[in-house]
Amino acid sequence: MQFKILPIKENRKLNSRYFVLKVPDKSISAQSQPGQFCEIKDLESDEPLLPRPFSIYKVEENTISFLIKIVGETTRNLSQKKTAEMISILGPLGNGFKIPKNKSVLLISGGIGYAPFPFLKNKLQKNGNEIQWLHGGKDKYDIFSYDITNYTEDGSIGKKGLVTDDMPFILGKNDIHTVFACGPNQMLKKVSEICEFYKVELQVSMETIMACGMGVCCGCIIKYAENGEVIYKKACKDGPVFDGRKVVWDE
Amino acid sequence: MSNLEIQIGGMKWKNPVTVASGTFGYEYDELFDLSQLGALVTKTITLNPKKGNEPCRLAETRAGLLNSIGLQNPGVEEFITEKLIKYDKYKTNLVVSISGSTIDEFCQIADKLNPYDNIDAYEINISCPNVEKEGLAFGVEAEVVRELIAKLRATTDKDIIVKLTPNVTKIEEIARAAAESGADIISLINTVLGLAVDIETKASRIKNGIAGYSGPAIKPIALQNVFRVAQAVDIPIIGMGGICNTEDALEFLMVGASAVAMGTANFSNPLITLDIIKGLEMYLGKNNTNLREIIGSFKLQ
Ligand SMILES: Cc1cc2nc3c(=O)[nH]c(=O)nc-3n(C[C@H](O)[C@H](O)[C@H](O)COP(=O)(O)OP(=O)(O)OC[C@H]3O[C@@H](n4cnc5c(N)ncnc54)[C@H](O)[C@@H]3O)c2cc1C
Ligand SMILES: Cc1cc2nc3c(=O)[nH]c(=O)nc-3n(C[C@H](O)[C@H](O)[C@H](O)COP(=O)(O)O)c2cc1C
Ligand code: FES
Numbered sequence: 312m313q314f315k316i317l318p319i320k321e322n323r324k325l326n327s328r329y330f331v332l333k334v335p336d337k338s339i340s341a342q343s344q345p346g347q348f349c350e351i352k353d354l355e356s357d358e359p360l361l362p363r364p365f366s367i368y369k370v371e372e373n374t375i376s377f378l379i380k381i382v383g384e385t386t387r388n389l390s391q392k393k394t395a396e397m398i399s400i401l402g403p404l405g406n407g408f409k410i411p412k413n414k415s416v417l418l419i420s421g422g423i424g425y426a427p428f429p430f431l432k433n434k435l436q437k438n439g440n441e442i443q444w445l446h447g448g449k450d451k452y453d454i455f456s457y458d459i460t461n462y463t464e465d466g467s468i469g470k471k472g473l474v475t476d477d478m479p480f481i482l483g484k485n486d487i488h489t490v491f492a493c494g495p496n497q498m499l500k501k502v503s504e505i506c507e508f509y510k511v512e513l514q515v516s517m518e519t520i521m522a523c524g525m526g527v528c529c530g531c532i533i534k535y536a537e538n539g540e541v542i543y544k545k546a547c548k549d550g551p552v553f554d555g556r557k558v559v560w561d562e
Numbered sequence: 563m564s565n566l567e568i569q570i571g572g573m574k575w576k577n578p579v580t581v582a583s584g585t586f587g588y589e590y591d592e593l594f595d596l597s598q599l600g601a602l603v604t605k606t607i608t609l610n611p612k613k614g615n616e617p618c619r620l621a622e623t624r625a626g627l628l629n630s631i632g633l634q635n636p637g638v639e640e641f642i643t644e645k646l647i648k649y650d651k652y653k654t655n656l657v658v659s660i661s662g663s664t665i666d667e668f669c670q671i672a673d674k675l676n677p678y679d680n681i682d683a684y685e686i687n688i689s690c691p692n693v694e695k696e697g698l699a700f701g702v703e704a705e706v707v708r709e710l711i712a713k714l715r716a717t718t719d720k721d722i723i724v725k726l727t728p729n730v731t732k733i734e735e736i737a738r739a740a741a742e743s744g745a746d747i748i749s750l751i752n753t754v755l756g757l758a759v760d761i762e763t764k765a766s767r768i769k770n771g772i773a774g775y776s777g778p779a780i781k782p783i784a785l786q787n788v789f790r791v792a793q794a795v796d797i798p799i800i801g802m803g804g805i806c807n808t809e810d811a812l813e814f815l816m817v818g819a820s821a822v823a824m825g826t827a828n829f830s831n832p833l834i835t836l837d838i839i840k841g842l843e844m845y846l847g848k849n850n851t852n853l854r855e856i857i858g859s860f861k862l863q
Binding site (some may be wrong): 313401526542543 | 584585586587589590592593605613614617618619620621622624625626627631633634691777778826828830831832833
């Protein structure tokens with residue numbers, strides 16, 4: 312884990328909702344695993360006070376990048392950052408995905424849940440895994456790649472429907488070892504029900520509001536069922552990747 | 563180089579900079595050498611493990627942070643076997659924050675921790691507003707504080723720091739009760755009671771409802787409380803509440819704090835304590851002054 316103040320190398324707008332922030336770095340990326348995240352703060356403004364967590368999107372030679380959705384003040388400020396403006400980065404944080412070897416795996420992403428998967432896919436491939444990737448969004452603006460199977464609720468690109476629609480069929484027909492999922496909680500809940508039914512391992516990446524990002528403040532709790540008891544786990548330290556079949560999904 | 567060393571209670575601190583309970587731990591070790599701080603303060607420990615409050619536990623609002631952690635901690639036994647040893651390697655003072663739901667519980671915790679020589683002081687958390695019975699009742703009644711501190715005083719030779727809540731009418735009375743019953747140091751302020759409403763659900767943004775507010779928004783509240791307490795008692799004060807930079811720290815020293823602690827600011831910048839140590843050193847050097855001249859130099863009129 313490191314704390315660094317770095318200049319923006321590139322801020323690329325994908326559409327009105329998403330952008331990719333790239334910063335020069337060797338050392339954080341050298342320590343990073345897929346599924347880990349960084350806490351990023353815009354140094355130009357005091358507000359918001361707290362940095363915000365973002366998954367590591369891509370690690371390339373001498374750069375690390377983040378795929379970000381504009382939802383509030385920090386993400387809006389970051390979307391307007393120009394080259395050479397400074398941000399602070401704390402990371403890598405969290406546990407990251409467990410990578411199987413030579414297995415068939417299924418990736419399920421919804422909206423901004425796409426973010427941790429390019430890095431994950433890379434690592435899965437290096438470990439000889441066979442990968443299917445389904446991605447879902449509301450409309451065409453939530454679609455990031457045409458090399459995967461896309462679903463949109465309005466049918467503007469890919470199949471019309473939800474990303475989970477074909478999951479039972481795929482899990483029923485193929486020998487899938489692990490499902491990896493990241494996206495809104497409703498989607499993750501549905502994915503966990505399907506995986507529970509087919510008894511397939513499920514790794515989910517969870518989102519909560521965070522403060523310290525390193526296991527100190529106990530602010531980022533996820534409810535988790537273990538040995539018939541609901542226990543509290545820290546999303547920033549015990550997660551953000553959890554056994555999706557054990558997460559307790561609130562309404 | 564300016565001399566930042568202070569004598570506070572029975573302790574010698576290499577500088578007047580420490581951290582606020584619950585916002586800092588040995589996890590920061592990966593980022594810098596914690597021995598550089600004047601003291602380390604642990605998260606509050608209770609007699610038995612506490613699971614803490616239901617999530618959501620955090621909400622950021624303008625210039626501040628609401629939290630309702632509910633004193634989640636592993637309990638004193640596990641603290642001793644798993645955590646205490648991790649603080650051993652730091653060449654600085656160690657303050658263990660403790661809380662209980664009865665006076666007897668506070669004393670039992672102290673009894674268990676007393677044998678450990680690497681603990682220099684206890685910070686008595688009588689102010690945590692998050693847990694219904696614990697803390698709150700102690701910190702708001704002078705007579706209860708008097709009895710609690712007198713009993714603790716009888717159990718230990720370690721320094722006793724009493725941490726005050728701002729959520730009272732006459733903070734001077736509580737401070738005096740603590741000082742008269744044997745406290746060595748007073749620290750303040752703990753979080754201010756606060757609330758944020760989610761207008762869609764018409765519920766609190768924090769699951770537990772009313773929460774504790776910290777960060778820059780509470781600094782003026784903290785400053786006036788520190789000032790009033792400094793007028794009321796002769797024992798040293800550790801000031802905190804919204805400190806984000808060297809200038810903030812100087813304000814606290816000027817109104818009468820002998821040392822300062824950063825809480826929420828650690829989350830924004832995990833190296834903030836080091837920045838402030840350097841900043842104080844530079845300020846004293848540049849103005850050719852020393853801590854003794856600065857502390858309590860503020861005049862209301
Ligand atoms: C481990 C982790 C990885 C993440 N990875 C990414 C990523 O790669 N790309 C990305 O765009 N976003 C990611 N997020 C979500 C991102 O942290 C939030 O979108 C961000 O904090 C919003 O900040 P803001 O100041 O723009 O919005 P705010 O003004 O703080 O909030 C806007 C809205 O978003 C909600 N919100 C705020 N923080 C979170 C949060 N942490 N989780 C869920 N909802 C939140 C608020 O309740 C509010 O409704 C991740 C979150 C976590 C915990
Ligand atoms: C997340 C969080 C957890 C806290 N936990 C504790 C605690 O366990 N014990 C305690 O005495 N104070 C606790 N506090 C209060 C701080 O120690 C401090 O008194 C308060 O936050 C004001 O300082 P600040 O504005 O610099 O954060 C906590 C504060 C925060 C933000
Ligand atoms: S964000 Fe502080 S413990 Fe997870």
